[in-house]
Amino acid sequence: MTTTQFEFLPNELIHYLYEYLDDYDIYFAFNQLNQRFYNLISNHCKxxxxxxxxxxxxxxxxxxxxxxxxxxxxxxxxxxxxxxxxxxxxxxxxxxxxxxxxxxxxxxxxxxxxxxxxxxxxxxxxxxxxxxxxxxxxxxxxxxxxxxxxxxxxxxxxxxxxxxxxxxxxxxxxxxxxxxxxxxxxxxxxEYLILKQEIHFYDLKYFVEYLPKLKYLNIMLSDIIYSDNIQLIELEKLDLKIHSNETVENLQHFLKQIPKLKNLKLIGYNVNDKFIYGHNWEFLLLSLQKFRFIFQHGSDCLNNEKSVEQILATFQGFDMVIQCNYSKTSIVVCTLPYVENYQNLEFETKSLSNKLCFQPYRNVHKLKIQELPSDNRYYSTIQSLELFNIISNQNIQNLFKYVDLTRIKHIIFFGDLNLLTNICQITSNLISLEITSEYPTLEFLDSNIELCQIFKQKIKHLFIISYDWFPQEKLKQLYKTFSNLEELTISLKSGNDIIELINHLKHLSYLTILYDDQEIRECDRQRWLKEKTWLTTFSIGNSVELGQDIMTIWIE
Structure with a gap:
């Protein structure tokens, strides 16, 4: 049996390396090596x-x-x-x-x-x-x-x-x-409560009477009633969603009853313009350490630089870095650095700040871009990138100015394939890709040997999302390009396509297939796969979601 260099490391150093792995990874990677590693695992994995x-x-x-x-x-x-x-x-x-x-x-x-x-x-x-x-x-x-x-x-x-x-x-x-x-x-x-479903104000008022120690609350209120004696005296952080029928006065009265509030995230859907101006929140901003106000609107008068400068001016005079991001549908006023780990640039976004901030977007790890921003922002920690219809050469060059592409592990891509080629040439950590069969990805690969080789080497997880069936004539190119896949999600109309796909992808460990074949619905799928494919030991599940049959296969 060959002895690896790793096995010459002392036990103390191996224990140190184990600190960077979870018990699952340690157990399944080292359990079968030898008695020494079995003892090390037994001592380390609690x-x-x-x-x-x-x-x-x-x-x-x-x-x-x-x-x-x-x-x-x-x-x-x-x-x-x-x-x-x-x-x-x-x-x-x-x-x-x-x-x-x-x-x-x-x-x-x-x-x-x-x-x-x-x-x-x-x-x-x-x-x-x-x-x-x-x-x-x-x-x-x-x-x-x-x-x-x-x-x-x-x-x-x-x-x-x-x-x-x-x-x-x-x-x-x-x-x-x-x-x-x-x-x-x-x-x-x-002390910490998140309610994902919408609730009425009086239900909240009654509920928090049982929670005198509550410090963090995340809720969506269907209404806000002008009411006293809300029992939130220990609350320090609030994430609140409200709707268009609310008034500034009712919300102000509610927030004034939270004396220890330090961190506020407020999302307003089609609220009155009065919500946007800082002078309405002066009583809060003097005590808040962080805030993020997101106001969705339909007003053309609020998506120009002059109006945003006026809005930002109403937030001056406070000892914090405040940024105002604006597009044609929303205005976001927040403290920096940006507090969320996900950001969606749905429309052309511009920003103004009252002060400079070092790495203002360092907390953002997942980014969705439909239109590139019009300012000089930079994202240095992105691991998951979602791109839609960024096609011009100028935009391709600008993307590299906005995002550090070397850290990206997962890409959701709908757009120009030359851009995808450029990204894949740069990022060294890419292992996962989500595309749609409506885009001519596979035809493009016929003439792009370099990208084909990159996909073959890097992509282990592929999700082909489509409202239509994957074309049979493209299957051969799929096997050629993604021959080392370990996980695949795809829509295939016939049982013959399923058999062909499995027999060509020998490294699969997990497969999700949306299908439309009456014969498969009625047959013994376990026996059918054993007879038609290379699979021997595997588990299979079948479900129906949104009217579509979905077959899942675990390959052991």
């Missing part, structure tokens, strides 16, 4: 965090059957499960992690768990069973995140785990109203 959110079925089964039976459950501090796996930015498929996990384990076994995330639970009774009967044993639970669209408001109000004395952070992402009109509920210690 498995305090079980995060299955982006784990395929094979990894999920290995952890549940190989690892968990051999560790002490008391060491597990975090558990994250999801019934859907995000195969791309658009599609996902059902894998039932939650039901499979809790058939083998009970939540109350993990008595020291501090973080629990349950996403896309499919049945209301299952969620209630998991959370209600475990509340008496999970005394260390600190963070709870629930995402489900299969639960009623009445059921949420009676999940006692939501009001565990140890719980400090709660995120609820549901499609039902939040109403806790339950006299049996005691005061909660929650």
């Amino acid at each position: 498995w305090s965090s079980l995060n299955f959110l982006n784990k395929n079925k094979k990894r999920f089964n290995q952890i549940c059957h190989e690892v968990l039976p051999n560790i002490t459950y008391d060491h597990i501090l975090s558990l994250s499960l999801c019934d859907y796996y995000p195969s791309s930015f658009i599609f996902s498929h059902l894998i039932n992690q939650i039901s499979l996990f809790f058939k083998q384990f009970k939540l109350e076994q993990f008595i020291n768990i501090r973080i629990l995330k349950l996403f896309d639970i499919q049945t209301e009774s299952h969620l209630i069973e998991i959370l209600s009967f475990s509340s008496n044993s999970l005394h260390q639970l600190y963070h709870l995140h629930i995402k489900t669209y299969q639960i009623s408001a009445a059921s949420i109000a009676h999940i006692t785990l939501l009001f565990s004395s140890s719980l400090k952070q709660l995120i609820l992402d549901t499609n039902c109203e939040i109403r806790f009109y339950n006299t049996e509920i005691s005061r909660s210690n929650i």
